[in-house]
Amino acid sequence: MSTLLIRRxxxxxxxxxxxxxxxxxxxxxxVTIDQMEFGDVPAELKVGDVIIWRNNxxxxxxxxxxDGSFDVDLPPKAEARLVLESAxxxxxxxxxxxxxxxxxxxxx
Amino acid sequence: MFRTLLASAALAxxxxxxGIAQDDLSDPQIAHIAYTAGQIDITAAEQALRKSxxxxxxxxxxxxxxxxxxxxxxxxxxxxxxxxxxxxNATSTALSDAAQAKSEELEALEGEAFxxxxxxNEVAYHRTVNEALEGTLIPxxxxxxxxxxxxxxxxxxASHQAHAEHLAxxxx
Ligand SMILES: [Cu+2]
Numbered sequence: 001m002s003t004l005l006i007r008r009x010x011x012x013x014x015x016x017x018x019x020x021x022x023x024x025x026x027x028x029x030x031v032t033i034d035q036m037e038f039g040d041v042p043a044e045l046k047v048g049d050v051i052i053w054r055n056n057x058x059x060x061x062x063x064x065x066x067d068g069s070f071d072v073d074l075p076p077k078a079e080a081r082l083v084l085e086s087a088x089x090x091x092x093x094x095x096x097x098x099x100x101x102x103x104x105x106x107x108x
Numbered sequence: 109m110f111r112t113l114l115a116s117a118a119l120a121x122x123x124x125x126x127g128i129a130q131d132d133l134s135d136p137q138i139a140h141i142a143y144t145a146g147q148i149d150i151t152a153a154e155q156a157l158r159k160s161x162x163x164x165x166x167x168x169x170x171x172x173x174x175x176x177x178x179x180x181x182x183x184x185x186x187x188x189x190x191x192x193x194x195x196x197n198a199t200s201t202a203l204s205d206a207a208q209a210k211s212e213e214l215e216a217l218e219g220e221a222f223x224x225x226x227x228x229n230e231v232a233y234h235r236t237v238n239e240a241l242e243g244t245l246i247p248x249x250x251x252x253x254x255x256x257x258x259x260x261x262x263x264x265x266a267s268h269q270a271h272a273e274h275l276a277x278x279x280x
Contacts, residue, residue: 036263058178059264076178096171099270 234269
């Protein structure tokens with residue numbers, strides 16, 4: 001019984017892994033903050049891709065989704081990774097400097 | 109209002125007065141003015157953190173403290189590296205005097221009246237410092253690293269000015 005259960009879950013895991021819905025190879029992109037501005041954002045983003053937010057400033061910033069799906073704290077000279085988990089047009093800003101804004105366009 | 113004008117007048121002295129200090133500003137004097145300008149905003153923010161209970165105002169004040177401290181830490185590191193001693197001058201003294209007077213004026217206010225007056229002064233003060241940085245301090249700076257730090261300071265002051273303007277509109 002327990003063996004069967006284990007096999008089933010292994011099979012489920014394997015199927016999930018092979019499923020065509022699983023993301024194709026995820027890409028990593030760097031978005032740099034410099035002189036109180038977000039730098040260019042990559043054009044072709046997909047769900048599963050990773051944004052590395054790199055803060056080159058001496059100031060603390062954040063990269064924050066206006067709809068609340070992420071809120072990345074970025075101390076001076078720090079970087080942080082964000083996995084894109086949903087598709088759509090995501091407007092982000094810095095909570096500490098409201099003039100710092102950008103948009104991520106993520107396809108499924 | 110009068111005190112804000114005084115601060116503007118202090119900077120106007122460096123910005124526009126023909127033949128006076130303007131062209132004679134040395135890097136040690138410029139460093140002192142820039143450092144003082146940041147310290148003044150930190151002190152004003154600390155007053156707001158003591159007096160205000162409005163979270164959007166205190167969040168703003170915390171950002172002012174954090175950002176201006178960061179620049180001034182870099183400014184001190186730079187003058188040390190360059191072996192320069194910041195030199196007090198008529199402009200930095202006038203700025204400090206005007207800020208002291210403004211602080212006393214704000215100290216007498218409470219609640220929403222304080223918040224409105226603090227934010228209005230932040231708008232005016234950042235605008236004035238922006239103009240001084242852009243019009244006089246940056247063009248007058250000789251050392252490239254000092255100039256670069258002042259340019260970062262200008263971006264920062266411009267961002268804070270926009271932030272303060274939004275906040276002023278929200279408070280109305
Ligand atoms: Cu920011």
